[in-house]
Each structure stands twice: as structure tokens, then as C-alpha cells.
Amino acid sequence: MLTATGDFAIDRRSTTDQVAGSLRRQLFDGHLTPGTPLREVDLATAFGVSRSTVREALRTLVAEGLLTRAPNRGVVVRVVSPVELEDLQRARHVLETGAVSAARPAQLSALSDALASYEAAVGTGAPEAVHAAHIAFHQAVVGLAGSDRLSRLGAALLSDLRLALAAADRAADDAAHQLVEHRHLHDLIAAGDTVAALEELSRHLHQDHAAAPGMPPG
Amino acid sequence: MLTATGDFAIDRRSTTDQVAGSLRRQLFDGHLTPGTPLREVDLATAFGVSRSTVREALRTLVAEGLLTRAPNRGVVVRVVSPVELEDLQRARHVLETGAVSAARPAQLSALSDALASYEAAVGTGAPEAVHAAHIAFHQAVVGLAGSDRLSRLGAALLSDLRLALAAADRAADDAAHQLVEHRHLHDLIAAGDTVAALEELSRHLHQDHAAAPGMPPG
């Protein structure tokens, strides 16, 4: 049977979805900084599509939480305040520790794969790749629970983080050390030492939070 | 200071949001059963709005996961398969137990309030109200973690459940017993007995799942 991969893959996404996808990528890559207003007509001409199409794309991005809409004033790139970041971190804590507690052995290989990719990314040194791989690792942690739905929630959560990271680009600050920590975490989980893993994860997340951009509490 | 409540409240939502809201309500109330296709023109004439408006509303509902879009074939009311329900239940488990573990005393009153509303709803006997209150209670459980973001994720998760419940309306099947269980859970949490609470919650969720509509595994 022929599957639509490789040479046979064609893009069957609607124009709207392509626009949304492009914007999403630009958001994650930090090409659009938080607070930037997104004008409908500007985007329409930039993409060479109609305003309706742009509007639909924006609406999905708003629903995803990447953009913020102010009625009659348009949408802006979501700005994650320090308070929200803290809130987000708390949510992550629940999700990731919960997933570790409910970890299913079958999902372990995905975590190992994520770690390998992470190591590879750090090897290349490209900060964006490191970010992406870092996020992907934590995504895999959430995936341990073996629930698609939960993984999707984790993705939503981490996308916000990715936004914040892309903006306050404190790039690969001691990526080496970060990597060691993650490997340690991975090993504990793989060894089945849930208690130690949970402790390490808690510590890891907490420190992550402490290292967050130290703006004055909004 | 005058706040926009009571007699002073006016509806400042956009037409699109009102349409989305109306559809959302109808979905939760089970007036639209899973699998039903939603035709754009039909909705437009029914609501007395333009097709563009309907399209935008549908798009947000799709992003929320309440509707499913098949390219060039329109959107249908999301149907949650038994497999997905199981998946969902696993996600709930992680979220709710995680929230209980990370419970903050400040959020306890909200849980108590939810329980009170639940009791009241069971008192009236209206099955829809009972459903809503039941969901609200579990929502409050997630809220224990004190993270807005997490609560919103919980809402997304539970909305699916609400869909499934609205469809397979096994209404207030022994609502009394259910209520007792929830009260028990509440008391354990309130007493600070996290371990027992977690155990009870696990049991509760598991049984919930077992009681789910027993269609053949899709």
C-alpha cells in the first residue's frame, strides 16, 4: 500500500491553515515579539490572500492561546506576564509529575528518543533547535502517561512557554548543564525510580522557574 | 462605582461569539448529537447571520475540540469514541490527582462551594443541572492546584466528557450515590488527608470509566 509520505506527499492544507501554520512558526521562532499587533489587511497583502482567510487563521490562533484579541482593536501577539508564567509553571508541575506517576513503560522509548534528539541539538549548538528539543523532551515527559489528549494539553501549555522563551531569548544558557539534568531525569524514570524522579522533576521545574526573566511582579 | 452587572449588563460580545456561544450551549445540552453535520448556510439562515460569521464561529468551536472538520466536507459534532473516552479518562486521572497532590488551601472554599451547588442540583432533580454541577465539581478539583491555566485545560478536557455525557444521556443514574461519593472525596481533601483522597479519587475515576457506555471498542 502506498502511503502519502516522502515523494508522494502533497500539501492538502487549506489556505487558511497554511497561513495559521506560517504565523505559528513565526511566533515560535520569535520573529513576532509579544505585544505586536497583527493587522488584518497587512497580513492579507503580505500572504497574498484575502482578509477573510486571514481572519479565520487569526481566530484559530486566538483559540490556541497564541494571540490575544481585544474587541474592535484587533489581535496582538500574546504577552505572558510573570504572574502567568508562574501560573503556567504550576500547571506544568501538575502535568509532568502526574504523568511521571502514571508512566507507562510503553512510552519510555519516546522519552529516550527525545533525549537523544536533545543531545544532538545541543551538539549542533543552534539555539532554536535546542529550544525546540528541550520543549520536545518535556512534551515526552507528559507523553509518559500514554494519553493523546493529555499530550495535546501539554503541547498547548508548552507552546506558551515556547512563546516566552522565543521572546526573552536567554538562548542556550549553559545548555550543557541543562542537558545533564535532563539525562539524569530520564535515567531515573527509565530505572523506574518514580519517587526520586518526581523529586528531581520538582527541583528541575522549580529552578527553571527561578531562572525565568526577573521582571517586577506585574 | 457602577459595575456592568445586573440591570446594567449589556451584551458586548461580537455576533460571532454569540453564535459560537449558542452552539456551545446546544452541544452541552445534547441538542446536537455527535456526528450531526453542521451546514454553514443552514446555520446562517437559522441564526439570521451571514455565512462568514458562521464560519468563524465554527472555526473556534473546532479549535476547542467540540467539532470536527473534514476538509471540503464540513464540520460535524465531535464523536468521542470509547477509545478516546478511555484516553480522556487517563488524562483526567493525571490532572485531578496531580491537582489534589498540589492542592492549595486557598482553593478549598471553591471546592466546597461546588459541592454545595452539586447538592442543590441533585435536590432539584433536573438532569442537565446535575450534569453541569457534577462537571463543575471536578473542575473545582482541578482548580485546587490554583493555576488558571491548568483550570482552563481541565475545562477543555471536561467539555469533551460533557459532550459524551450529553449524548449518551445516562442522566442522573443514582445521583444520590454519586453525591455521597463526591462528598466523601471533598471531606478527605478538606481534612488534608491527601493520601486517602488520592486513593478515593482514583477509585472514583476508575469506576466512572467502567460505567461509561459499553459500545464495542471502535
Next chain:
DNA sequence: GGCAGGAGGATTGTCCGACAACCCTACAGA
């Protein structure tokens, strides 16, 4: 000088009409 109030431009929210692309079904033909 500072502030209420209005003019003007920019932008969003909504509508309408149009048309190509697409999907599904039914039917005819090999």
C-alpha cells in the same frame, strides 16, 4: 496650562455576492 468635546482616519465586525474546487451519488458504458 489643562481639560471637555468634536473631526478625521484607521481598523475591526459583519454582510453580500460570486465562483472555483471538491465531494458524493447516480448513471451509463466497457
Next chain:
DNA sequence: TCTGTAGGGTTGTCGGACAATCCTCCTGCC
């Protein structure tokens, strides 16, 4: 039985239009 085609219904995208709203600037008055 399978292939190909015709037809109608629906979605996806476009362009243009206009009222409502917001923002900025300017005016005039105290």
C-alpha cells in the same frame, strides 16, 4: 464488476462594501 462521467450540493476563497468602534489630534473654553 469495474471505469468513467455527469450533476447537484457544499466548502474554500475572494473582492467589495459599509456601519461601528477606537485612536489621535485639534479646537475651544475655563
